[in-house]
Amino acid sequence: MKKALAVIAIxxxxxxxxxxxxxxxxxxxxxxxxxxxxKQGSMAAQLAVEEINAAGGVLGKKLELIVxxxxxxxDKGAAAFEKLITVDNVDVLVGGMASGVALGQVPxxxxxxxxxxxxxxxxxxxxxxxxxxxxxxxFHLHPWDxxxxxxxxxxxxxxxxxxxxxxxxxxxxxxEEGAFGKSSFDQTKVLFGADKRYxxxxxxxxxxxxxxxxxxxxxxxxxTFKPDLFLWAGWDADALPMLxxxxxxxxxxxxxxxxxxxxxxxxxxxxxxxxxxxxxxWAPSINEISPASKKFYTxxxxxxxxEPATYFAPLSYSAIYxxxxxxxxxxxxxxxxxxxxxxxxKYASPLGQTITFTPANIIKHQGIKNQKILQWQxxxxxxxxxxxxxxxxxxxxxxxxx
Amino acid sequence: MAKKRNATIxxxxxxxxxxxxxxxxxxxxxxxxxxxGLYASIAIPMGLILGIVHIVNLxxxxxxxxxxxxxxxxxxxxxxxxxxxxxxxxxxxxxxGFMIYKLTIRQALKSPELNQLILTFGISIAITQLINLSxxxxxxxMSFDYVSASVDIGELSFGIYxxxxxxxxxxxxxxxxxxxxxxxxxxxxxAVGQNPKGASIVGIDVDKxxxxxxxxxxxxxxxxxxxFITRSSIFPGVGGxxxxxxxCLIAMAGVGNIPGILGASVLLGISENFLKxxxxxxxxxxxxxxxxxxxxxLGRSIKGKKA
Numbered sequence: 001m002k003k004a005l006a007v008i009a010i011x012x013x014x015x016x017x018x019x020x021x022x023x024x025x026x027x028x029x030x031x032x033x034x035x036x037x038x039k040q041g042s043m044a045a046q047l048a049v050e051e052i053n054a055a056g057g058v059l060g061k062k063l064e065l066i067v068x069x070x071x072x073x074x075d076k077g078a079a080a081f082e083k084l085i086t087v088d089n090v091d092v093l094v095g096g097m098a099s100g101v102a103l104g105q106v107p108x109x110x111x112x113x114x115x116x117x118x119x120x121x122x123x124x125x126x127x128x129x130x131x132x133x134x135x136x137x138x139f140h141l142h143p144w145d146x147x148x149x150x151x152x153x154x155x156x157x158x159x160x161x162x163x164x165x166x167x168x169x170x171x172x173x174x175x176e177e178g179a180f181g182k183s184s185f186d187q188t189k190v191l192f193g194a195d196k197r198y199x200x201x202x203x204x205x206x207x208x209x210x211x212x213x214x215x216x217x218x219x220x221x222x223x224t225f226k227p228d229l230f231l232w233a234g235w236d237a238d239a240l241p242m243l244x245x246x247x248x249x250x251x252x253x254x255x256x257x258x259x260x261x262x263x264x265x266x267x268x269x270x271x272x273x274x275x276x277x278x279x280x281x282w283a284p285s286i287n288e289i290s291p292a293s294k295k296f297y298t299x300x301x302x303x304x305x306x307e308p309a310t311y312f313a314p315l316s317y318s319a320i321y322x323x324x325x326x327x328x329x330x331x332x333x334x335x336x337x338x339x340x341x342x343x344x345x346k347y348a349s350p351l352g353q354t355i356t357f358t359p360a361n362i363i364k365h366q367g368i369k370n371q372k373i374l375q376w377q378x379x380x381x382x383x384x385x386x387x388x389x390x391x392x393x394x395x396x397x398x399x400x401x402x
Numbered sequence: 403m404a405k406k407r408n409a410t411i412x413x414x415x416x417x418x419x420x421x422x423x424x425x426x427x428x429x430x431x432x433x434x435x436x437x438x439g440l441y442a443s444i445a446i447p448m449g450l451i452l453g454i455v456h457i458v459n460l461x462x463x464x465x466x467x468x469x470x471x472x473x474x475x476x477x478x479x480x481x482x483x484x485x486x487x488x489x490x491x492x493x494x495x496x497x498x499g500f501m502i503y504k505l506t507i508r509q510a511l512k513s514p515e516l517n518q519l520i521l522t523f524g525i526s527i528a529i530t531q532l533i534n535l536s537x538x539x540x541x542x543x544m545s546f547d548y549v550s551a552s553v554d555i556g557e558l559s560f561g562i563y564x565x566x567x568x569x570x571x572x573x574x575x576x577x578x579x580x581x582x583x584x585x586x587x588x589x590x591x592x593a594v595g596q597n598p599k600g601a602s603i604v605g606i607d608v609d610k611x612x613x614x615x616x617x618x619x620x621x622x623x624x625x626x627x628x629x630f631i632t633r634s635s636i637f638p639g640v641g642g643x644x645x646x647x648x649x650c651l652i653a654m655a656g657v658g659n660i661p662g663i664l665g666a667s668v669l670l671g672i673s674e675n676f677l678k679x680x681x682x683x684x685x686x687x688x689x690x691x692x693x694x695x696x697x698x699x700l701g702r703s704i705k706g707k708k709a
Contacts, residue, residue, distance in 0.1 A: 036540040177685050204685045211643020213634050216433035216560070217678030237635035240543040244633075247550040248561025262540065264635055270545040309540055401550075 024064040025057075025333060027323060028084030029095030030077050030105075031316075033069040036309050037262060038097050041119060041316035042067045044308065045094065047299055048320035058327050065320070066090060072097075074104025081108040091333040094319050096120030097312060099127050106130040113137050115338050117323050119315045122148065125183075128362045136339050139322075139357060141315055141367035145183075147360070149191040151370035152279065155385040156229075159373070159394065162387070166396050168255070172227035173202035174218045174242075176210070176234040184233045201225045208237035215245045222251065229255040236260045236267075243272040247401045254397040262310040268379035275395045276376045281311035283374055283381030285391040286352040296350035314350040322347050322355065322367075352389040423672070430675045432560050438671030439568030440633075442664045443626055445648035446574045447619035453658035454595035454615045457507055457518055461526035462648055463641025465620055468529055469495045469627025470636045474542055477631075484544070488628030492621045499620020503613050511612070526645070534638040543635040564633060574622065575661050591615050595658065650691065654698045670694060 029045060032038035049065045057063060066088050070077035077096075084090045085108070093109075093116040096102055102121035109116055109131075117139045121127040124144040131138050143151070160166050173188050175181035185202045192198040203221040206212025215238070222230055230253035232242060239260055246256070257277040267273050284307065287294040296317050300308050308314065322345050327333055330341035343365065347355045353368070360366035373385040375394055382392035423431045448462045459465075469491050476487045502525065510521050549563045581588040593601040594611045602608050634640065651670065655662030673690045677683040 034534050034539055036538045039538065177688075203681075206687060208635055208640070209637070211647070214433065214437050216429065216436070217675060217684065220429055220679075221681075221684075235541075237541045237543075237637055237640070239541075239635070240545055241634055244545070244549045245561055248552040248559070248563070250552065250554075250559040264541040264543045266542070270543075272545060 022061075024062045025059070025092075025327060026064050026066060026088060026090040027092050027094050027320070028066045028068070028081075028088055028090030029093065029316075030068050030070040030080045030084075030101070031095050032072040032097055032101070033067075035072065035097070037312045038070075038072075040308055040310065041095065041097065041312040043304055044296070044300060044313035044317040045320050047296075047303055048317045048324075050303075051299060052320070052324050058324050059331065063320075063324065065094075067095070070096075070098075070101050072101060074101050077101035078104045078108050081105050085112050085114055090114070092117065092323050092327075092338070094118070094323060095316060099123035102127045103130055109138070110135065113335065115139070115335055115342070117141065117319045117342070119312060119319050124361065128360065131363055133362050133364065136364060137335060138363055139342055139365040139367065140360070140363055141319060141322075141355065143368050143371060144360060144366070145187065147366070147369045148279070148371050149187050152373070153191050154370075155373045158387070159385055163394060163396065166254075166394065168198065168228045170199045170201070170225065170227045171229045171231065172222045172225050172253070173200070174215075174222060174230070174232040174234075175202055175204055176207040176238075177204045177212075178210075181233060188231075201227070205232075205234070205238075207234040208241060209235035213238070213241055215242045216249070219246055219249050219251050222253070223249060227253050229253065229257060231257045231259060233259045236262045236264045239264055239267055240270060240272060243270075243276070247272065250401055252398060252400050256398045265309075268376060268381070273376045274378065275398050277384070277394070278374050278376070278381075279371045280374050280381075281368065281371055282308075282314045282351050283372075283383060283391075284308075285380055285382050286350070286389065288391055289389060290348075290350060290352045292348050293350040293352060311351065318347065318349040318351065318355060321349075352383070423676070427676075427679050428555075428558060429560060430672065430679050433678075434672030434675040435568055435668065436561075436564035436671070437674060438664075438667040438669075439564065439566075439571045441647060441651060441671060442571035442667035443567050443574060444623070444644050445651040445663050445667065446571065446578070446660060447622040447626070448645075448648040449652045449655070449658075449660055449663050450578065450619045450622070451616060452652055453660070454591050455507070455511075455612045456595075457511075458515075458522065458649060459507075459619075460519060460522040460645055461502075461529060462623060463643065463645035464526040464529040465495060465499065465623045465641070466627040466630060466644060467533065467636065467638065467641035468498070469624035470631045470640070471533055471537065471542075472624075473628040473631050474544065474636060477544060483546070484628045484632050488625045491628045492625040495624020495627065496617040496621030499624075500613055500617035502620075503616040507616065508609065508612070526642070530638045530642070537638070539638055541635040541637040542631075544631055546632055549632055566629070570626070570629070571664055571667070575664055578660050587611070587614065647691075650695050654695055656702070666694075666698070 031042040046065055049063045053062045068080035070080055093114050096118040097120040099121045103126050115137045119141050122142055122145045124146055128144055156168060171192055173185050175185045181204055189200050193200040203218045205215055205218040239258055255277055259279045284297055287297050296314050326338055326341035330337040343357055345357055349355050355367045357365040357367055372383050374381050375384050377392055377395060383389050384392060384394040448459060451457055451459050473484050473487045473491045476482055477484060506521060510518050551563050552559050552561050582592045590606045591611050594606060594608050598608050651663050651666045654666040670691060674687040677686045677690055
């Protein structure tokens with residue numbers, strides 16, 4: 001009986017070893033595939049896997065990416081990770097987008113301690129807190145909300161210093177109704193209004209994405225406030241209708257800035273888009289200053305016959321390269337060795353910046369800490385800050401409506 | 403006599419309130435009426451189906467979304483304006499509605515109401531997913547200069563394009579009234595709506611009437627889908643919230659009361675914009691929506707009990 005148990009135990013221990021010693025190194029990722037951002041994120045990750053395999057793979061093995069749709073639901077995301085780890089025996093986890101899903105996945109991640117290079121989650125008060133300081137296996141690429149806020153404040157300070165004609169005193173935030181919008185407004189008040197350098201006001205609106213789409217009242221409130229910088233935080237569905245209504249009401253702030261996760265198809269072809277500023281991490285214009293961006297963009301368009309719509313595509317692409325480089329450096333997929341190798345990451349990403357991992361407020365491994373300030377100019381998305389990634393100078397003020 | 407007096411008092415109160423709002427915050431009235439026009443013109447076709455076919459079409463908003471995508475494609479391919487494209491799109495949506503009626507709704511007419519709801523809910527999900535798979539979830543929007551048309555009165559500048567939907571809603575009410583009271587097929591539809599068995603006994607083809615009304619309402623919502631893209635972005639989930647809103651407006655107006663839908667929409671549109679005019683109540687628009695519905699339905703129930 002004891003012999004039989006010993007044989008079973010040896011067999012059980014040997015199975016994972018056999019699984020890892022095959023011809024492939026398995027990466028498992030979850031993205032919301034019905035959403036363009038998540039779908040393109042997974043497509044970009046697959047592109048990176050194919051490029052790496054075409055160049056000979058990693059440690060003589062091919063990379064294999066297993067993708068599961070998290071459907072933007074926390075329970076689906078958690079179940080997907082459980083399956084990827086226990087059934088598919090993946091070596092590394094990757095991907096992600098929404099904070100809500102990420103929060104649901106935390107217990108599974110903590111249970112197995114599998115190395116995870118994530119492209120999603122910005123909500124520090126929930127996700128970062130839940131991950132905690134001890135989760136060495138957690139590598140977070142996307143900036144947290146406080147990283148983003150701090151980088152915007154820094155960005156506008158530097159822009160005003162470099163371009164003295166740009167003067168910002170009054171900021172109005174039009175934010176979508178709900179917890180996210182309210183928390184964005186609260187953070188804006190804290191970040192920009194703290195030392196009374198800026199005067200902040202704001203009003204909520206119901207986003208078209210939630211069945212709204214009437215911006216008259218919020219724009220009326222903004223117009224009465226006479227802001228130097230008008231910022232709206234909503235969805236891509238709000239972008240053009242809000243501009244149309246602003247034009248109809250002759251609302252002309254010095255800076256008109258949007259912060260949707262993506263832009264509607266063909267936004268740049270609309271005359272109204274010209275000189276609208278926005279926050280983001282990547283734009284096709286970065287191809288001109290970054291060979292990595294050009295390589296990613298060309299490969300993506302060639303393979304999928306469509307343009308990357310949001311920065312989640314180059315971010316997911318970067319995640320795969322970062323993992324591949326770390327496995328090469330570690331010479332194994334063993335967790336501790338891989339964590340050490342990931343900590344040494346120095347990856348010139350298509351986002352126009354080199355990614356390294358440094359501590360955040362709570363977690364130990366934070367990748368990107370700043371967003372970019374961009375502007376639509378003649379149908380193109382130009383980076384205007386940080387200056388080292390800039391592809392154009394800002395056009396100021398936002399022109400009067402004709 | 404008492405009814406007439408009450409109606410006169412109501413009209414007088416509404417007129418005084420409108421004049422006060424007009425002078426105090428003109429934008430409340432302007433944007434309120436514009437929102438009301440949109441709500442009513444989307445809800446009226448649903449009200450027509452509910453009043454005559456007695457089916458709650460939970461795919462109503464998705465029909466509009468489908469028509470909006472069709473318009474988008476037609477406009478992109480042929481360089482047409484949505485006001486031109488709405489004619490073929492309305493016809494195609496009417497045909498689509500007729501097909502949906504024949505293939506699905508008709509089979510469930512005698513089923514319990516819950517089954518009918520599940521059926522139309524299933525259709526709505528199928529349409530949304532089909533569009534999601536075909537076009538992805540990324541939003542699309544066409545830009546037209548006339549959408550930003552505005553009027554300046556003193557320091558006040560406001561958009562006037564959305565009044566188009568007020569005109570459409572009024573035309574829908576008048577058109578349906580004329581159709582239902584002045585034409586033979588309209589009178590037949592009205593009879594079928596009031597008493598399908600009785601209508602059948604006197605020789606009206608109930609099934610044919612249902613099919614026609616469903617197609618007519620689908621054509622109307624198809625037309626609205628075509629015009630919807632002039633003011634809003636489109637994406638697979640854009641129609642869903644309008645189904646809910648339309649259903650609630652019909653509930654407020656009372657089933658079969660088409661002009662009542664217009665009145666309920668005006669009440670809702672102005673109430674929403676009234677709250678948005680105050681800093682402390684800007685986020686209460688959804689609450690007022692449900693408060694109004696509960697108040698109206700409760701009031702009607704109490705009145706019914708007393709009667």
